[in-house]
Amino acid sequence: MYKVLLRFNFVKNNRVIEVYFDNRLSFRENFRLLSYIVDISDIENIKIYDENKHMFLKTDVPIKNFNINYFIINFI
Secondary structure (H helix, E strand, C coil): CCEEEEEEEECCCCEEEEEEEECCCEHHHHHHHHCCCCCCCCHHHCCEEECCCCEEECCCCEHHHHCCCCCEEEEC
C-alpha cells in the first residue's frame, strides 16, 4: 500500500484535516494535489513539525523515507 493516514493541524487558521497521502510522493507534492480539493494557502512555505522526533521534516523528500506507517499528528 502506498497510502498513509495523517492528521494535520493548521496552526494559522486553527483547522484540522485528516488525509491519506501517497508515501511515494513528498509532502509538498501531496499538498499540491490536495490543494485542488481543499483550500490550502501558501503551499510552498508549509512547515511540518513532528512532535515525536521534535524536529521539522523536509517537505521535498518522499514520505516513505520518514518511516511513517500509521496515523500521526503533524503541525503546520
